[in-house]
Structure formats: structure tokens, C-alpha cells
Amino acid sequence: MDREIELKFLIAPEASDAVLDRLDGRQAVRRLDATYYDTADHALRRAGFGLRVRDGDGGRKQTLKSASAGGVFARGEWEAPVTGPGPDRDLLDQTPAGRIVNGDVLAPVFAAKVERTLRLVEHGGATIEAALDRGELQAGTDRAAVSELELELKSGQPAALFALARDLMAHAPLRLSLVSKAERGYALALGETPSARREAAVLRPDMTAAEAFQALGNTALGRLCVAAEDLSDLPGPEAVHNLRVAARRLRALIKLFRPLTGKLSATPVADALKALADALGPARDLDVYIAGTWRPAAVADPQSVEGLAALGKALIEAQQHAYGQARAVADAERFGPVALDVAAWLETGDWLEDPERADARRTPARAFAAKQLKKLAKDVLEQGADLDALDAEARHHLRIRGKGLRYAIDALAPLFPDHPKRLERWSVATRALQDALGGLNDETLGASLARDAALADGDAQAAYAAGRLSAAPEATNRLTREAKAALAEMADLKPFW
Template identity: 60%
Template sequence: MDHEIELKFLIAPESSDVILARLEGREAVRQLDATYFDTVDHALRKAGFGLRIRDGENGRKQTLKSASSGGVFARGEWESAVEGPEPDRDLLAQTPAAKVINGDALAPVFATNVKRVTRLIERDGATIEAALDQGELLADDRRAGVSELELELKTGAARVLFDLARDLAAHAPLRLSLISKAERGYALALDEQDGPRPDAPLDPGATTGEVLQALGRTALCRLCAAAEALRARPAPERVHKLRVAARRFRALLSTFKALAGDPAALHVKTELKWLADELGPARNLDVFIADVWRPAAEEQAEASQAADSDLQPDEAAQNEARALAAFGKALLAAQTDAYAKADAAVDSARFRVLAIEAAAWLEAGPWTTDKRLEKRRDKAATAFAAKALDKRRRRIRQDGRDLAALSPQERHELRIRGKKLRYAVEDLGALFPDHPRRLAGFVEATRDLQDALGALNDLAVREALAREVALSCDDPEAAFAAGRLTAGGSDREAELLAEAQGAYVSFAEAKRFW
């Protein structure tokens, strides 16, 4: 089995010449046509494998690739020459995929038609193969373009690979992607909009460093995939998914701060906060429109339809309808501006650099080699996780005893701590497989507390948001509607506070699973 470490970037087709001009080395050009196979129920994909038969100038080859088998961007690979267009069962029997297939029939799922230009680069004692792919994926009558750059480290230090990536990124827009052609092909064949990658399973016997890399890889994959989805088609759920991805990645670095305290890690955390903040206005407006303005507009429309057509609506109802419409227009303008801000963030050089720097830190950051951190890296992940979860749980139980005495800002900070605990539980829970019911109960209790505190925070934010939007359009009617829609906050706050206190009691009583 070969072991590869590679980076893959999505690029604009027009950037290919600029990229090739920066890559000096022996060149080869090949046409790579491949067909990917799987069982009827896609057992190989579910197990993290990709199986293809590829035709090239060196003949026909069968390749099986696995999900990460070591480092952040390492993959297992089994490749052999074959004669026919169908997978060779005898060769597959010598790989881990044999148990997954279990004798089931294999059928084509999708195909690739790609022209590849490769350059072999010698740099700072390392050998790197750069491959520029242009072509398309084909699945029945559906097609998707392929324009990618892969940088594979053949020999040498991993840092050299990232230095080359940084150099190229300074001259052409490189968008890091952890989604393989196989995963994109499956998404096309099955008509999956985002093509999500399942989280990598954790080994309870792993070290803290190994778990950090595994979870970091998943977090970075989630971040890049969500950004591509938002770039392709802006939508509320996609803004939310990317914002959560940024926050989860940042929370992960906080959980592992014993290893993530160097300047490079802190810079990544700062940039993740920047990204989440850039998406914040769009998310807040999406929630306000969905939860406050749209229900009010629908209620007003239903009332108008139910009225007797022979009766003239009273002046008060007409004024309210005009005010609601004026506020809706102001909300739409604010939402448009917020989405432009979000789009600019994911399409910016700053975000592209963030992705590269996050990958560089995960794979070759100081924490991976610093001898002073060796004991922390090699510590059993279960021991590390238990201590981290205990600390977060204890702090929330202590600070949440009297929610009524907390200010809105203090409740907001408690909610953030609850969110970080929930993310940590979802990330680290697989290390403790002996108590699945306790894990499920703890996750539910943590989520309920976070949701209850979130509702209180939304209530506090809504009034300020409505006021800001109304003032931005300088329309008295919009300001009137904003006031009406956010009135009665005190009564609603008391109700939500009671729900939050009940959620806190359930959380405090939830049994630990670690």
C-alpha cells in the first residue's frame, strides 16, 4: 500500500496558465478517463472507499482509495494493472474493501473525462508532483465541470508542500477542497446538493494528537464544503451551515488549547471569528425574517382575505399593512447587503488563505513536532477528553444556577459556553462507546439548554436589529412596524427564562457518559 499526502484546490479554468507558469519541472500530459464502481447500496462509499478503473497511456489500472489513513490529507491507496473494463475481484480480495463488498455485484456509478498536466517539482529538499486537471464528471444525463490542482508530496517535509501552496495562492485564487472527485461524482450521480462527507470515526485508543488531527480534518472539510455550497447558491441554510462550521472549528481549537496555543493556531482562530462575524448579519436577518416578519405578514394577509369583500378595511388596518410592507422592504434591502457581505467573505483571498493556513497548522504546525508538547500529544485521548468535558460541564453548572440574576450579556456568554460544550460532546463522544444512552441524553440536555438560552438571546437581539433596519430606510411607517413586531418583550422574556431554568435543571441532572 502506498501512502500519499496531498492538497487539492478548486481553480478557475482561466487561472491554469498562471499556475503552470509558477511550476517549473518535468511535464507530462495525459488523458485520464475513468469509471467508478460500487455495490447497489453503495457500500464502498459508506465505508469511505472509492473504486475506479482508469484508462491512460500506461494502460488500464484499478485503484482503490480509502479515507484518511494517517495525516490530515493522507489516504490509503491500492493500485494494480488490469485487463478488462470491470473490477478485478481477485485484486480487491487483497484489500480492506473485500469485507465491505462481501461478494455483492459491482456496477458503474459515474465516469470522469479529464486531461491532466503534471509537473515534477524539486524544492527545498522535497519532491512534489503538481497535477492540473481539466474536464468533467458524467452520471447519466448530468454533467459537472472539473478544474482542479493537486499538489502531492512525494518526498521531503510537509511544510514545503504548504510553502508551495502559499506561493501559488499569491498569484491565483486557490480554493482548498477536501472533497475528492469520487465524492463529487457520487453527489452528481445521486443528485445530492452539497455532497457531505461523513465524519471520520474515532478510535478510543487514539492519542490526543491523533484525535485532534482527525477532528481538525473533519472540521476543515466541513468548512470548505460549506463555503463552496454558499458560493454556488446563496441560501439561509447555507449561510447557517458555514457559520456553524467556522464556530465549530474555532471551538475545537479552544477545546485542544493545550496543543493549539502557538501563534499560528491563534491566527487561525482569529480568522475563523472574522468569517463567522461576516456571516452574522445575514444569519440574524434570516432568522428575524423567518421567525418574526414572515409570520406577521402571513397573518396580515390571511386577515385581509378573510374580511368581507363588501366591507372597506378600516384605516388602522390599512396603516398597519402599509407599515408592515415598508418594514419588509427595508428588511429585504438589509438582507441583500448582508448577503453581499457574506458572498464577499467566502470569495475573498482572506478566506482562501485561512483555509490553507488551517491545513498547514493541522498537518505541519509547531504542535506536531515540539518536544515540549510530546506528552500532551501522546496522552490518551479518552483521558484528555474526560478532563476537557468535566471542566466545561462544571463551569456551566456553576454559572447557570440562577439564570434570573444574570444580565442578558451574561446569559449570552453562558449560551456560548453551552454551545462549546455541545460541540465538544459531539466531537469527542465517540471516544466513549460504552454508554450510548447516557451520551444521547447528555447531548439532548445540552442542546435543549443551548436552544433555550439562544431563544433569550434572539429576543434581546431582535429589538436592536429591528431598530437598526428601520432607521436605515428613514421611513416612519417602517419604524412603526418594527416597534409593533418587537413589543411585549418583557412578557416573552419571563416565559423564555422559565423554560431556560427548566432546561438548566435537566442539564445539571444529566449523567456523564465519560
């Protein structure tokens, strides 16, 4: 098996020439036609593998690729020449995929028809192969365009790979993508939306804390990139929510593993993710308020609150402005550098070489995870011990802590398979706490946003309606009771770690 380290970007076809102009080196143009194979139940895909047979200038080759093999952009690859039109089963049996297929029939799932322009580039003391792919994926009668740039490190340090990517990104809008052609092809064949690493990150019992962090970071970054692509292509409440959650989950993960990285090293990427999530906040909060407060009132009895229609007009205007801001942060020119910086830090950041944290990096992942989960659970229970006495700010901090615990449980659960029932109870309780505290927070934010929208519109009736809709003590009391019940449930649970 060879270990390849590569970066892949989605690129607008019209930007291709600008990218090629920045890449000096020997050029070759190849026609690559590949067919991807799997079992009837897509066992290879479910296990994180892609199997193709490709015809090209070098003859026919069979290639098996795996998901991450240790770093953010490191993948396992098994490649060998073949003579037949389909996969060579003997060769496949010599790879980890052999036991997954286990003698089942392999059939074509989709095909890729691509023209590849290759440049071999010397940059920063490294040799990097740049491949610009243009063509299409084909699944039956369905088609999807391919326009991608891949940068593969052939020799030298990974830092040079990221340096070249930054240079190219300064001259053309590139969107980092962790979704392979194989995944996009499967999505086309099955009528799905392409996604990166649908399943949880692969965490092995023998992993160190640093290896687990990189595996989890890889998965979280992939989801972030897909969510940004979705919002850019088709903006809407779900797309805004998904990108905001992806940014928050990745930031929470970085905070969770800060004993390995140090606060100073993690701050720039964490701050960039916070800025991304904050920019999406107004759009998300207005979506929640309009759907959960204004629209039900307007549907139930439009005349019940004076100025309800005027408030609706003000809210829609504010929502349109907020969506413009949300789409701007998901645009390739703004989002691209953020994603690349996160990727570079996960793969080549100074935290990987800090001698003062070497022992922390080598800590078994399971031991590290148990310690962090115990600490987070204790903090949440202590802060929520007297929920009724907390003011809005203290309750907000408790919500953040509770959300961090829930995200940590979701991420680290694969390390603790021994007590599935306990794990499920913790997951349910932390989700209930987050929902209740989130609802209380939405009430506060929604009322503020509605007032701001009404005042910006300059309509006194809209401002009056905003005030009337905010007065809902019964909802506050219900959500408070639900949060207290969730905390009480957590206090009685046995650890799963």
C-alpha cells in the same frame, strides 16, 4: 499501502494558464479515463473508500483510496495493474475493502473523463507533483465539469507543499477542497449535493489526543470548505447558516484541544475563523428576524402595527447589503487563504513539535476527551445555576459555553460507545439549552438590527414598528423557562464519558 499527502483545489478553467505559468518543471499531458465501482448499497462509499479502474498512459490500473490516514491530507492508497475491464477481486481482497465488499457484486457507478497536465516541481527542498485536471464526470446522461489542481508531495517536508500552494493562491483564485472526485461522482449519480466527510470523523480507541484532533479537524475543515462553496454558488439563508455554523464548530474544536496546542499557537487560526463567522452574522441575524418576527406579523395582520411595510423595506435593504458581505467572505480569493492556513496549521503547525506539550499530545484520546467534557459540563452548570439573575452579557457567555459543550459532545461521542442512552440524553439536553439561549440571543440581536435598519433608512414609521415588534415579554419568559428546564435536566444526568 502508500501514504500520499496531497492538496486539492477547485480552479476556474480560465485561471489554468496562470497556475501553469507558476509551475516550472517537466511536463506531461495524459488522458485518464476511469470508472468507479461499488456494491448495490454503496458499501465502499459508506466505509470511506473509493474504488476505480483507470485507463492511462501507464496501462490499466485498479486503485482503492481511503479517507484520512492520520493527517489532514494523508490518505491510504492501494494501486496495482489489472488486465480486465472491471476490478480484480483477488487484489481487492488483499486490502481493507475486501471484507467490506464481502463477495458482493461490484457495478459501475459513474465515470471520469479527464485530461491531466502534469508538472514535477522542485520547491522549498521538496519534490511536488502538480496535476491540473480538466474534463467531466458522467453518470448516465448527467454531466458535471471537472477543473481541479492537485499538489502531491513526492519527497521532502509537508510545509513545502503548503508554501507552493500559497504562492499559487497569490496568482489565481484557488478554492481548497476536501471533496474527492469519487464523492462528486457519487453525488452526481445520486442527485445529491457534494459534501466532505458526511459521517463523523473516524476516532479509534487507540488514538492519541493529537491524532483525534487532526481527524476531527480534517472533518470540520472539509465541512467548512463545502459550506463556503455552497454559499458562493447559491447564496441563501441555509447556505449562510451552514457556513457560520461550520466556522464556529471548527473554532470550538480548536479551543477544546487548546491544552495540546497552546493558546499562542491556536490564536491566529481561531481569530480568522471568528472573523469569518462574525462577517456572516448580520445576514444570518436578519434572516432569523425577518422569518421569525417581521414576516409572521406582516402575514397575520399587516395593519396591526403602524409602519410594518416601511420596516420590511428597510430590512430587505439591510439584508441585501449583509448578503453582499457574506458572499464576499465565501469568495475564493478571501476564503481560500483562510482555509489553507487552517489546513497548514493542522498538518504542520508548531504545536506538533512543542516539547512542553508532548505529554498532552500523547495522552489517550478517550482520557483527554473525558476530562474536557467533565470540565465543560461543570462550567455550564455553575454559570447557569441562577439563570434569572444573569444580565444579557452573562447570559451570552453562558450560551457560548453551552454551545461549546454541545459541539464537544457531537465531536467526541464516537470515543464513548458504552452508554448510548446517556449520550442521547446529554445531546438532547444541550441542544435544548442552545435552542433556548439562542432564541433569547436572537431576540436581543434582532431588535437591535431592526432598529439599526430603520434608522439607516431614515423612516420614522419603520423605527416605530421595530420598537413595537421588539416588545414580546411572553416569548422571553417562555425561552427562559426552557433554558432552566434544560439546565435542570443536565444536572441530573449521569456522565456518558
